[in-house]
Structure formats: C-alpha cells, structure tokens
Amino acid sequence: MxxxxxxxxxxxxxxxxxxxxxxxxxxxxxxxxxxxxxxxxxxxxxxxxxxxxxxxxxxxxxxxxxxxxxxxxxxxxxxxxxxxxxxxxxxxxxxxxxxxxxxxxxxxxxxxxxxxxxxxxxxxxxxxxxxxxxxxxxxxxxxxxxxxxxxxxxxxxxxxxxxxxxxxxxxxxxxxxxxxxxxxxxxxxxxxxxxxxxxxxxxxxxxxxxxxxxxxxxxxxxxxxxxxxxxxxxxxxxxxxxxxxxxxxxxxxxxxxxxxxxxxxxxxxxxxxxxxxxxxxxxxxxxxxxxxxxxxxxxxxxxxxxGEETDSRWVKSIAVKQNVPVMTLLLGRRGQQPETLQKVFTVFNELELGCELLASTKESLVMAVETSNSVHGEDILNELSVKLAEMCRSVLLSHSAIITLVGCQSSQALWHLLQIDAELPDQWLLLSHTSSDQHLSFLVSDDDALDILKLLHKHLIQ
The missing domain is CATH 3.40.1160.10 (Acetylglutamate kinase-like)
Incomplete structure (x- = not known):
C-alpha cells in the first residue's frame, strides 16, 4: 500500500x-x-x-x-x-x-x-x-x-x-x-x-x-x-x-x-x-x-x-419541510401488535413508497410518506389510504409542515421555545426528537409554517 x-x-x-x-x-x-x-x-x-x-x-x-x-x-x-x-x-x-x-x-x-x-x-x-x-x-x-x-x-x-x-x-x-x-x-x-x-x-x-x-x-x-x-x-x-x-x-x-x-x-x-x-x-x-x-x-x-464540535446553548438553524403527506392511523384495540405493524409496512412496500415513523402511541401511528423517489403520482396516496383502511379503524391523510430546530439539545431548544413572548400557534400537532438529541421537530399546519418560521428565527437565532 x-x-x-x-x-x-x-x-x-x-x-x-x-x-x-x-x-x-x-x-x-x-x-x-x-x-x-x-x-x-x-x-x-x-x-x-x-x-x-x-x-x-x-x-x-x-x-x-x-x-x-x-x-x-x-x-x-x-x-x-x-x-x-x-x-x-x-x-x-x-x-x-x-x-x-x-x-x-x-x-x-x-x-x-x-x-x-x-x-x-x-x-x-x-x-x-x-x-x-x-x-x-x-x-x-x-x-x-x-x-x-x-x-x-x-x-x-x-x-x-x-x-x-x-x-x-x-x-x-x-x-x-x-x-x-x-x-x-x-x-x-x-x-x-x-x-x-x-x-x-x-x-x-x-x-x-x-x-x-x-x-x-x-x-x-x-x-x-x-x-x-x-x-x-x-x-x-x-x-x-x-x-x-x-x-x-x-x-x-x-x-x-x-x-x-x-x-x-x-x-x-x-x-x-x-x-x-x-x-x-x-x-x-x-x-x-x-x-x-x-x-x-x-x-x-x-x-x-x-468534525469540529462546539457546544451551544442556542439553536443554530431552523429547517422547514412543507407539503408533507402525513398519514394518521388509528389501529384499534389491538394497537401495535407485531402482525398489525407488519401489515402496515407491507402495504408501503407493495406500493413502493417510503415512510418515516414520526410518532406512535399504544393505538396509533403518525407517519410521513416519502413520495419524491416514487414512480407514482399524487393519486398513490389515495390508494395507500384505501389499503390501510382495510386493517385500521381509521385513516386520516393531511398535508402538514415539519419545522426542525438544530444546534442544541432538545431540552434546551424546548426551554427557548417556552421563553418566546409572542403568539405561537394554538395547536402543535406533534413534537419529537431524535435519540442523538441533536434536533427538535414539530408538525404544524402547512398554512402557518412560514409565519412560524419567521417568528422562531427572530427569537431563537442569535
């Protein structure tokens, strides 16, 4: 060598x-x-x-x-x-x-x-x-x-x-x-x-x-x-x-x-x-x-x-991803039994779609659907809904925005959010963070996304 x-x-x-x-x-x-x-x-x-x-x-x-x-x-x-x-x-x-x-x-x-x-x-x-x-x-x-x-x-x-x-x-x-x-x-x-x-x-x-x-x-x-x-x-x-x-x-x-x-x-x-x-x-x-x-x-x-890591108490950047198809699945009393989850992911696989598990409870799943690399058009989301409805009590399809705060620990980012002295949305649809604790994400109405982005950037970016 x-x-x-x-x-x-x-x-x-x-x-x-x-x-x-x-x-x-x-x-x-x-x-x-x-x-x-x-x-x-x-x-x-x-x-x-x-x-x-x-x-x-x-x-x-x-x-x-x-x-x-x-x-x-x-x-x-x-x-x-x-x-x-x-x-x-x-x-x-x-x-x-x-x-x-x-x-x-x-x-x-x-x-x-x-x-x-x-x-x-x-x-x-x-x-x-x-x-x-x-x-x-x-x-x-x-x-x-x-x-x-x-x-x-x-x-x-x-x-x-x-x-x-x-x-x-x-x-x-x-x-x-x-x-x-x-x-x-x-x-x-x-x-x-x-x-x-x-x-x-x-x-x-x-x-x-x-x-x-x-x-x-x-x-x-x-x-x-x-x-x-x-x-x-x-x-x-x-x-x-x-x-x-x-x-x-x-x-x-x-x-x-x-x-x-x-x-x-x-x-x-x-x-x-x-x-x-x-x-x-x-x-x-x-x-x-x-x-x-x-x-x-x-x-x-x-x-x-x-590779230079610097500890920060402040948010370094704010990313926004708009018009994200979000599927909310109410799974019923059986909840997240392995066979139910397997059926859900089998449907995604059959339709050649990707998905990201955003949040889960005992009886529900909230998933973002990845369509950018699909051979299908928008109508594939309706087909997905129909197939999932066969195994779920209820399926709700909506389009939302994901806003993500990057640059400090999730707990620190959340603390900063709570200090904002301004009118924030009445409803945060979802709050989540990764195991690496490097970002905090939340789901909001797509219509409100840019107004929220401007507000957060003003208060959280130093």
Missing amino acids: TQDNQRPSWVVLKFGGSSVSSLDDWNNIAQIIKDNLQQGVKVAVVHSAFKNVTNQLEKLAQQATSGEHEELFAELKQYHVEMAQQLQLDNSLLTERLKALGEALSKVSTNGKLTSQLRAEVVAHGELLSSTLGAEFLAGQLKESYQTQWVDARELFVSEVEANNNLNDQYLNAVCHPRPDHALSQQWADKYDVVLTQGFIASNEAGETVLLGREGSDTSASYVAALLEAKKLEIWTDVAGMFTTDPNKLSEAKKLEQVSYAQAFEMAEAGAKVLHPRCLSTVMPYRIPIEIKNTHQPLETGTMIN
Missing part, C-alpha cells in the same frame, strides 16, 4: 444543475479547476444535468407511456444542441447519447407502463448528456497544460441491495458503499490531472442503470471523495453556504461559517436542500471536510463542514 505522504492529493468539486447551465458557468468552473491545479492537487469533477433537465426527463418518461413524448423530446434535443453551440462544441458529440435516450423512451412506449428500471434508464441521460459536453469543454480549456478524462460513474459505483429495500428504492434511491481505492487514485493521478464524472447515477450488480435519489449528485461527489480519500470535497451551488434557514423563504437568514458533520446531517435530514444527508454519512468516517461555495461568486467565503 502506498504510504500516506506519497499518495496523490485529490480535491473533489461538485457542481449542481444551476452551476453548469451556461458558458459563464463553465468559464467559472474552468477557472476554479485551474486555481486548484495550480496548488498542486489533482481534481475530480462531479456534476449534474443541466438546469431543469431532470424534471423534463421525468415528464418525458411519463409521456412515453402513451407515446406522446415526441414534441418534448424534440425540445430537449434542441436545448442540448444549443448548449453545445453556446460552449462552442460540435453538437455531433450528442448523437449517440440522444439516440440512446430515444431508444429508452421507445422501451417505455412499448411497455406501456413506467417501471422503476425504465425510469432510471431514461432520467440518467441528463447527467450523461451534460457531462459529455462538460468534459469536452474542459479538455479544450485545459489542453495546453493538463490532461482531462471523462469517466462513467456506472463503472465506478455498484449499488448494494439493503434489507427491506423495495424495487422502487433499488432503482431510484440506490445506495453504494465505496471504500478508499488507493490503487485507482494512483492510477488516475499518473495519467490525468482532471477526471470528470456524473452525479446521481450508478449501476447495479446486473449492470443496469440506477439512480441515487433526487439531489443525489451530492451523494455521488461524496462517493468519489471516499474512493480517492480526498483532502477536501467542495460543493459548488447557487448559494454561498448553509444558512440559519432557507434564504429563499426568509430574507433574514444568516450564513453559517462552520457546521459540524452532525449538525449538517441533522439540517439536511430536516429539509435543508443545500446538501444531501447521505453525502455526509459517506465522508464522515474519513474526516474529509466539505466546503459549500457559490459558483457565481467563487471568491465569497462559504460554509465549512468538518
């Missing part, structure tokens, strides 16, 4: 869809890469599909079930041709990729039904198309001094089927467990200065394309960082870091200079969209620091996420 001080030094740079969708963006990316290369490190780039393309592909896949996708497909092809022209690249680079996408859509049309496997195959083309152009652009920008190489992420990462994974999760919310590969790190370093690969996609043991869940490019970047045991992972996006709350929802949000792995994980789990929680759990064992920066303002200081 190569000694630590002889290993090549890698920095992993991840760029989201809003950071890769114009010539200005790619000029910024090229300069960021050059700045890193001039510091004597090798650079691995992971990036997303162009902005809004993933959503378009999702829609295309749905339209293809009835053969009504040709118009949108033509628009998508034209968009990528125009991106190639903007980057001053030959659009023939896209020919094989677009042909493969057309073949995938034809499979959906022939099948007449959108399966998880077909959805993954279609949607993965967003990253394949964008990275094909991105790699060619960088090769042109860096060719005088540096060697660039495109790598297929599906050859790097193979998903593992975890216990109780339904078919939907296996294809659309897949999980990989990369380990440092020092031989590969050295092999790449000997041949290349910059390696570019895709976010969001991997393969399974059968060689089929799988997805890592929405916002999965962060996860891909952390996989690459772990594989190379990188000295740093940089997440480049359209905001300069993590904030005390979503700045798009509250202008008073303040940028955080430093956050611990645990705090960042809790924030991401609670709905902060800057970072995917799975990204953190991958790099934490190797103590790889993460910095979140703004592609459009590269000189601005971002947020550093590392």
